[in-house]
Amino acid sequence: MASEQGPVRPRASLLVTGAAQVLTCAARAPDLVGRIERGVVAIGGDRILAAGSAAEVEAAVDTASAQVVDAAGGIVVPGFVDCHTHLVFAGSRVLEYAGRVQGETAASLAARGVPVGISGTARLLRQASSEELLVQAHERLRHMLACGTTTVEAKSGYGLSTAQELRMLEVNAALARSQPVGIVSTLLGAHEFPEDRSREAYIREIVEEMIPEAARRGLARFNDVYCDDGYYTVEESRRILQAGLEHGLKAKIHTDAYSRIGGCALAAELGAVSADHLNHATDEDMASLREAGVAGVVMPGLDFAVGHARPVRARRLLELGVEVALATDMCPGCWLESMPFVIQLACRQYGFAPAQALRAATWGGARALALEDRVGSIEPGKQADLAIFALPTFEDLAYRLGRGRARTVIKDGAVVHADPGA
Ligand SMILES: [Zn+2]
Missing domain, CATH: 2.30.40.10 (Urease, subunit C, domain 1)
Incomplete structure (x- = not known):
């Protein structure tokens, strides 16, 4: 009373x-x-x-x-809600980075025996124990927390087989249990193609084994695909994302980073939660994201780390009314733990107002994870x-x-x- x-x-x-x-x-x-x-x-x-x-x-x-x-x-x-990371991986690609900042090519690096790209990290990951992956990811999370991040999305994608991809998701689950930062787990089996199987065989494995098993075991909330020239086609991406939706995994998409092959239209068609990268997205693509309620995730740290020739037109996303999120894209090619640094880059490189950047790093990140009722x-x-x-x-x-x-x-x-x- x-x-x-x-x-x-x-x-x-x-x-x-x-x-x-x-x-x-x-x-x-x-x-x-x-x-x-x-x-x-x-x-x-x-x-x-x-x-x-x-x-x-x-x-x-x-x-x-x-x-x-x-x-x-x-x-x-x-x-901060860091809504796009490749948090779990083995070792580093510091030698690749040191070579690339001086203009060295991938072919030259590979000839020197330096691990390069996603497949280079995939080889390192297969040699690492789950305990080693856990310890290395913990160290990164400790720095993220120290910079004010309390929720991190973490993708798989360096396993490139059902067993290894599920092992990465198990590390995500162990991270969620063993330190304070909230972990949101995403299956990204379709990050690259493995070297030991045909393209079609691997896509069938993702659709018929990996996605059903990740969903059955509750290891992922999202299903993601790298839809770009040289990676997964729009048709392949549709098959993979639809299989995820059928198993209750919401869709995310890496797209338009290095070409424009129709990833934004696919994200809109499938009602993806977010479309990420967007360097080559046109006004029409951006409008389609807005109409479908798809968040646009932009990562100025990645543009900075790779010296991207075509930075994202991120202010245009804001002008066209897309819900914009900022993220680190923490990965071996962009070792970035600090969301304040992302805010600094977004303001200087993309022309965001500080208020736009802070909102995109908090509320925007929550929207890009469909968690805006809980965090952000x-x-x-x-x-x-x-x-x-x-x-x-x-x-x-x-x-x-x-x-x-x-x-x-x-x-x-x-x-x-x-x-x-x-
Ligand atoms: Zn990514």
Whole structure:
């Protein structure tokens, strides 16, 4: 029964105070970032209870027994949602990168015995134990968390056989159990073609064995395909994505990175959750994504790492009303853990406003994972995933180049990272 003073206020377990700005990135924020000057966030258990001025939060929530986290004049943002990564892999391709930045070709690198490309990483992965994969991915996740990321999508794609692809997804499941960052698992059997089987034999294996088994064992939420010139054709991609849909795996697509073969139209036709890369996408392609509600995932770090000759026209995506997400594309060809660095690149290289970049790194990422009801903004009922940066304004995230360490990260209502020197 409610008391005579009105309904009982929910009790906060944790209160974030002392912020210069809280950026809620709420669904309908007119300024895109939901800026609250000197805002306060109240958390109950693993959920957000309220965000607003100190007086508004005090009126809505009982804060008497809450643990207090002092933002010390910094900014509070939703934990970043890094919606496109190849987190699990073995070793590195540092020698390839060092050669390529000097203009060395793939053929020359291969002649020197340097592992090159997806098939180079696939060979390294087959030689690595699952324990080794887990340890190496943990190290990357630790850096991602330290830069404010609380949700990471992780794709398979270096196994190129049913057994090895499922092993990668099992590593994702082990990562989800063993550290705080939320892991969203994607099957990407169609990343490349294996060297020991015909094209058709491998596609049949993906459709008839890999997808049904990954779905039956609950190892993946999404099914992805690399639809581009030299990789999977539109017709092959359709077969693979449709097989996933029949088994309850939502569709994602890598497309238009190096050519334009119709991947955006396919994404729209199949109602994919996202279409990723998009360097060659035309206005017509972008409009088709908007009409079908497909999020566009853009990765300025990848354009930077490969010195892409045709950077994504990412501002055009925004102008045409596509829901845009930013991601690291963390992979052996683009070793990038920091979402603040992605925001810095998006502003300088793509001409995003800082507000557009912050929204794309939080709310946009959640949309590209169909998780916008749970993560990506600071709104009542959502997971209490926050990052605090020792910066006076959110625009400083874009401005202070190379800065990216979070002071404090909160995941599911618990402080999981504290870096007083950041
Ligand atoms: Zn990718």
